[in-house]
Amino acid sequence: MAIDPGLRRLALRTLLAAFPGTKAPEWAARLLTEGLAGHTLFGTNVADPAQVGLLTAELRTVRRDALIAIDEEGGDVTRMAHRTGSPYPGNAALGTVDDPDLTRSVYAAIGTDLAAAGITFDLAPTVDVNTADDNPVIGTRSFGADPLLVVRHATAAIEGLQAAGVAACAKHFPGHGATTADSHLELPTVDAGLTLLRHRDLPPFAAAVAAGTQAIMTAHIRVPALTGTGPATFSHATLTGLLRGEYGFRGAVVTDALEMKGAALAAGGTGEAAVLALAAGADLLCIGARVNLELVDLVAAEIVAGVGDGRLTLSRLEDAAERTAALAGWTQRPATPPRHDAGLGYAAARRAVRVEGSLVELGAPLVVQLESGHSMAEGRVPWGLKPHLDGTEQVSVVAADTSAEALAERAGSRPIVVVGRHTHRAQAARALIETLAARHTVAVVEMGWPASWRPIGARAFVTTYGASHANGRAAAEALGLTATS
Template sequence: MTPSAPLPTGLDEAAHGCLVAGFTGTTTVPDPLKRLIDRGLGGVILFTRNVRDAEQVRVLTDTLRALRPDLIVAIDNEGGGIGHLVSADAPDVPGSYALGVADDSELTARCADALAGHLATLGITASYAPVADLQHHPRNPIVRTRAFGAEPALAARHLRAWIAATERRGVASCAKHFPGHGGTETDSHHGMAVDPRPYDELRADFEPFRAAVDAGVPMIMSAHVVFPALDPERPATLSRRILGDLLRHELDFDGVLVSDALEMKAIADRYGEAAGARIALAAGADQVVVAVPDLEVTLACRDAVLGALRDGVLAEERVWEAAGRVRRLAGRYAAPAAAVAGWDTGAGLAAARRAVRLSGVPAAVRGAHLVDLFPSPHPALNWGGEDLLTALRAVDPAATGTAVTGEPEDPDALAGRLVRETGEAPLAVATCDAALHPWQARLRDALLSRRPDAVRIDTGLPEGGALCSYGRGRVNMRALAEALTGV
């Protein structure tokens, strides 16, 4: 085949099947995306930008499938504060860490069932969840309460429950981010993450993925993380050693291996999205995700893959293999269920209540002045920025307070003002991962120096507070408010 020759129709379609594209729009499909779908695009990924309400989402997914019935329509749907379907009436469930703290596999299954049932009503049949990473590095900035916990056995049993419940709804689940993102100090959205641990220490992180494979998970997502003990040259997404030797052969996974988004800086800054697509497929990925709505980026990735096929840099056999797995996935999951049964609407709050931990809190703190400190929402994860004060006032209308979402110019002056506003009322100070955001610790300590009787609350991982919710989803906030007020 000469470099300028067009690819055979079947191979061109197979190569397009290895792509998952993001796009802009809530009611119409952009023309470039239509052309990609016509040539065999394997899937699309929806974000908040594609969501207005539930009825609109279902019309959009029906429109997409009218263009190609075997198109996989996917979304990130982890629960807790991570999700894009709030305006589409998404069920409220806590994040995975709270489910691990509650440690009731049946309750986890009920929460996963609610999420999957809701997706099915919207015509979304693939969920890039659950997180199978273990959260064990105290300064990890990206996994944290998205994980079920730090223990492999605990994560494994909740992964099995989640995957089985999602499967019963006819929705594809996806364990991520292989072989684990929980041992890094860098968020791969922002730069190359490295896990320097030796192989013997890494083995524990493989076990939740092994459990997911044994549970029949149909998809696994790779991590943009370098593991020197596994492959000192390339991140997992681009590593044949990790995707092939470890995942395919040692863990015996034969489902669809999908990359994390290629525009993340761990890939884009060092390799570029287009080269990342080509290398990932050559290394063993079956689909590569380009989540940004700029379809020119997707087209550049597509062109790099087609060019590599023409040049012989990317083996045709590798693309046929990947496309075959994608076709099998689509055959099982592309079409949404004709009818969707209801789900347990109370499971999420029940789990969040079970997860709250208390230490030394009075029986009821009423009429408190709450200072809620938390970072700005992560732009990729689209956490909604739920605040604790709203939940607290729902159960205690006498409560007052303020939310602080960024570093103040003068923490000491702000602390003085907030204490004056509190007056004689009880003071509660909530932080979210203050160890990662030192401004929170400075403001919290300035408040406590003035009011040592203040109740400390942790809304992320525990940091010495009297209460901890293990997450900032809406039901986490509600459960915290109930625990504080004794409701």
């Protein structure tokens, strides 16, 4: 059955697609001529800033106001610096310093870098209040566990980013910080009443609206008191009633990637998820990272079918397309991105380092990096101290497959510095460190979200609040292990 071309174009105007490779395939450019809102760039699209600039210029020759989006949060989530790690600390480090002017400057610098590469829409900042130490997907992406602190820094981040002419997108509404499951893999539940949500999770989003954020991203989480049995992305009460009605947000409501299992499984497929999200009040739909022409056509066809069978009204689809066009129009305004010092991110990361205990007698150590996994939001990005060491020996080990005796023997008379991420979450990692600390001079560098666990007997515990390139250098400098320190 033929699809109405006018409706198909309207549907495409609500979609953010993606494509593989460092050059745009023919179909990706052609979809822009057919109305597609734009594309999101991922690490697979990025070789270096100059290449990204050529890529975005090519896309913009097809349609000047095409949205070119990216997940560039600084810290642990970076696409532009996915090969080396970000030169900026992430939100947890900035929240620890608690200097809103610094946060504003760092986000202005990120925005300036993106604008120079032709990127107009940053899917950042994360403004979730991270109240769960074991949160597998937010953690160091959050400014902290205190709602008022997150409010201060959410405001500063949005102001900084948008001062550079790059649209900000506060995420993940109504708050992903209390979850202990990853919405990329399942549908997490936040079992909290509305009173708690209003006190703990929602204030940063109210602040984001007040700061003029151009977009807010939905979370694929279930909050029974608010969303019922489905995710917030499909909840009319959440997106239209709360965000639009109560908080007065007039910008674009953007979905997290609809390929994520928190959405796709709940809906029965990506196309069905698109219809449900639009009907609930979303305007711009992120399809995901693994996108091809067939998937875009499928989603667009399902949206058109939804209008035909009554799941989605034509007026709601038109409204979504208009809001997305308004977002694209905002990105076309003239802007003069502020200039910044190339070392800004490294200086900020140094201010975030916290040392408990003594770093005396830790010279010339054996550095032991505990291998760790990564969330799908982070991707596989290099981390740790190794790029910054002045010749100090480092070994990388899996805690469960390593004995304290073997490491102590290798170290000999040298102290041991153990570097990890979210070390408190892994029993094998905790046991290894505690066994080492009982018989050896040991310091621990925690580069993930810290918890209350501290190993008995450790000489020092160093917290960086993130694992970016900047955080790694700051830790190495604090330990006196860099040639420049």
